[in-house]
Amino acid sequence: MFRNYFKIAFRNLFKHKLHTGINLIGLSLGLGVGILIFFFVQLELSFDTFHQDLDRIYRIKTHERIDGEMTETYSSPVILEAAFREEFPQIEAISGVTNAEVQAILPDQSTQTQRIRLVHADFLKILTFPLLKGDRSNQLLDRYTIVITEETASKYFGTEEPIGKSIQLKMGEDFVDFRVTGVLRNPPVNNSIPFEILMPIKNMDYFSDQESLDSWYNVWGFNLVKLNSPGQVASIHQSMEAFMKKSLGEQYEEGGLYFTLTPLSEMHFSEGAGTGGVETTQKSLLWILAGIAFLVLLIACINFTTMAIGRSTTRAKEVGVRKTMGASFGQLINQFLIEAFLTTLLASVFGLVLAELLLPTFNDLFQKELDIVYGPVQFGILFGLVLLITALAGAYPAFFLSGLRPIKVLKGNLSIHFGKQGLRKGLVTFQFFVSFLLIASTLIMVNQMEAIRDYDLGFDQEQVVVVEMPDYPSKSFVTSLKESFRTAETFRQSLASRSEFSSTALTVATYGDDAFWQVGFPLEDGSLFSFKVNFVAGEYLNTLGMELKEGRSLNPQVGADSSAFLVNEAFARAFRWEDPTGEMIPGNRFDSHQIVGVVKDFHHASLYQPIEPVLIAKSPEAVFSGISNLMINSTTNPKLLVRSHTKDIQLVKNAIEEEWNKQFSGIPLSISFLDETVQAQYQADERLGKMVFIGAAIAILIATMGLFAMVALSFAGRTKEIGVRKVLGASSWSISWLFGKEFMVTTLIGVVIALPLSYFLMQTWLEQFAVKESPSWISFGLLAIGGVAFTLLIVYGQSLKASLSNPVNTLKDE
Template structure:
């Protein structure tokens, strides 16, 4: 019996090739894109699930409250881990996690920058990273023992077994030998913690003085804990305040400095800008992508349903004959659902092929490493899609057609309307509504991102190259910055002698929401004043084209202006200084200093954020003498900013590298473009915009096929009427307009609903920017006109073809 259902279904599908082809193409496109998106959403939801005790793993979050304002960060003091371990018996394991880097020897003449992760010995007891060789209880016990991933082992040792071999790393002033004690599988791509080499956190001694390691107000890296029981979280958080009172002593102020525990499951998926070292994804993005996938599938299913309704008259006679021959209602339903199932399963196979082809493009767009793995979860997703689409696309035709009364059908008394026309028009209108909603949203996003790209940031970013200077680790933070600046100055001096260089400056921070350091000091009235700071040297202001509106900029000579500060307009306004030149910071702890200049406000942050007070400093010792709070979320390594004079970048880059080899013959040359750094800030929204644009294109293509099929079916059912009208003298234009009116009303209805709704829905997205730019009403008018023209072209083409038929042939067919 089932074999006959499938035979008949296949015959029906092959008999109506246009109908079947449009359904297959629409469902294939919808399924291909949807499979990719649903697998991506499932991949993002699986982050960190491979840790078997993930529900007992938490990350410490530090909170400081000043003047009613709360500042939170995942950066913690070095002393946090041992203190928590001794104070809370509920903690089973704890680890510090400090990201660092060092120059590493590849051979006697080549070095490269190597990323490191300093961790406590308990690290591999907390996390389930797969250890291939070594004992996880011992591999991190030795200060000079390291654990490497397969990728790193291949880079340094080729195919040889790395255990027992050494890597030379520059720690402090000297190169140290580090012996490989463990080999790990490469870190899974769905891990929010990424690393290449693990080393014992005793190596912090090379970078951080002991007094800073025991200071509760100096923060470095992060801390993770594994609890005996996940329910202990509340009791630990309740005990934090008594612990802080104990360790801070006289500095303790109730409720102003404390820690909370963030569950591992909440680390990767977050809308919080404060993400710490973890790789994160905004859950809003996943909801948007999942919504897009569902809408595309819905449009494809609507095509299936509307075409089934369009062919209802032909199929109604088939149903009448079958019922007369004894077919039951359930058998007819099963027959129609079998056709929907066969179409869906074929489209699924083709959709999987399409999804595989789109994976590289998708990974490139979202900078992911997604692979389509067909495990139990993925198989369930695919099975669910087949059931959902079969039900959505086949349910109405199956149940409606199977319920027809055979006597009316076979007598020819079946109304051409019987409720289906309103449903068909409604479904087509809904298709257009979805399509125009996606197109209007794309228009808003493209316009906003264009405004962001063209916005004047207040500084010059064109042809500015950023060159990283070798890091000079010392136990003194001030000394490390000063020594780094000395190295950077050697390279800068070599560059300014070249005719290809217009100017060169030195900076610690470049650009971005957390690039400039966050600092603060107490005012005379006890209030806390917070601002952003950057350490600069050379011709920093000139290289970036920053406009000095009062006073002067820094003298580029290394030994000059050691007590000078330069501020921006926002800083002067926040301090309420009418004449800031010569002013002093209202805090006697600052070493002797003077405000020598004010620069016009510029956007050091991305355009998601407003301009903040900024302090530019040449001598870090003067600055550190007066502050009581500092938070660093970016590199502490100085960089040289180089502005070129021409447009020959290849020659310019070669010159930069040649001069580098003269100054740092053993160090790796590394550079980037300032404008690329700026563009990086908006990549997430650029990607989302591209995805919505792609989805809008797919939606329009599927809707176009649906409109084509519906127009064809509608006109095919009225060929005799067209013949009679032509015989009575109707023109081709009037007949074409008769059909166009019906579909134009549907198009206009979709546009009128979609455009205002897109403005409403996009308010939250565009509201995240400090700089906003909505498209003009003319853009939306052109979009509406384009939609109307789109409908006119498709329907008119079908109508014109029908009007060219000889009325004699259409009228004698009875």
């Protein structure tokens, strides 16, 4: 029986090639986009799930009250590891995870910057990355041993056996040999903690002094915990207050600082500052993309339904004959559902081909490494989509056609009007509602991103080159900063003397790189004042084109203004200073210093964040003397800012490279442009906007085919009415208006509902920006007019064709 179903289904599909082609195009487009997005969502949701005992692994979150407000970060103190290990017997294993960058010597004796992860030996007990070579129980115990990945082994040793060999890494002032004791398989793409080299965390003393490492208020990296059982999280949280009292002693303040455990499965979706250097994705982005894919597929399903009902006039007699010959209601339903299934199955094949073709563009758009693999999960998603679309697209036509009465059909009294008029109008309204909801959302996103691009950040980002300077690792922050700046200052002066450049400066932080240090100190009333700090040298304000509101700039001469500070307007407002020049930071904690100038407020971070108090200094001693809190989210090596006279990028690069090779021969040169760094802060939302636009374009294309089918259906059921009206003297334009106004009203309803709803829904997206701007209602009005005009163009094109036909041909059988 099923064999006959399939034979008839194939016969009908090939017989009606136009209808089949329209259905295949719509479903293939929808499935192509849907497969890419659903596979991408599945990949993102699978991050870190490959580890064993996932339900027992947690990451520690730090909660700290700053300026009366609770802040949260996944970065945590180094001292926390030993304290937790001693205090909580519920913990089976715990490891700190900290990032660092050092110079490494390659086999050809050149050097390169090498990222490392400093971890405890428990790291490989918590996370089950496959160890290919070496004994897992003996890794990372010796201070001067390392574990590397396959790719790293190939880079340093080629095809040679890496176990027992050494890699030279610069720790402090000297290169130190680290012996390879283990090789890990390259981490999979769904890993949130990328690494190349794992080093024992004992080596943290190369990067900081013991005082900072023992401080509860200096955070580094993050901490992972593996519990004896998942149910022990609550007991640790209940004991936290007693633990903090014991650990902080006289510094303890109720609710001022404490820690909680968050599941490892949530790590990939953590948001906010201090994620600890892990790869994250916004979960809301996944749901938005999945929603776009579902809406596009839903519009394609509506088209399928529309086309199936449109063919009802030609298949009604087939249904009547089948019922007369004894076919049951269920058999007819099966016949139509199998046709829908075959069409969907064929469309899924085309959709897979389309997805493969779009994959490079998709990966480039989202900066991902998605690869369409065909495992059990992917086949499950694909099969589920085929069944879902078959049910959505084929159910109504199957039940509608199977329910036709054979007497009416065979007597020729059947008039197909797509069921009730409300359903027909509702489908048109819904299709254009979805399409213009996506288009209006795209308009809002484009307008916001355009506003951000044009926004005055408080500095001039054009023609500024950023050069990464070599780091100087040291146990002391002060020593590391001073030595790094001392080496970089020589290079800065060499560039400043060249005619290609107008001004140069050194800085620890640049816009949006999360490198402005977060510091704080207690005020007399006991509250904690928190602000951002940056250390600079050279002509900092001139190079960035910042405006000085009061006072003077810092003296660019080496050694000058070592106790002078610049502050921004937000800093001055915080202390209600009428004339900040000459003022000193309240309290007696800070060494002798003086505020010499006030800089106009500028955005030190992306426009997702408001402007905060900022202090700019040349020497770190005066700042470090008075602070009690310090949070560093980036490396301490300085960056050189160079403003060029010319727009010739190659000329600028050649000049920098020439001077670099004179002083830092063998060290790789890293150059970027400040304007590109600024735009990079918004890449995620730029990509989302492009994806919404693509979804809107596909939705419009599919909806257009659907509208074409709906109009054809309407005229197919009313050809005799058109003939009568023509005989009675109606003009072609009056007939066109009669049919056109119906579709115009339904389209207008869909557009009118979509525009305010899109504005309401997009407010949540806009809330993430400190600076936001919505499009004017004129833009929405033009969009609505364009939607109605587009509909009328399609409707009147079809209606004119029908109204110009000879009424003799439609009325001759009456």
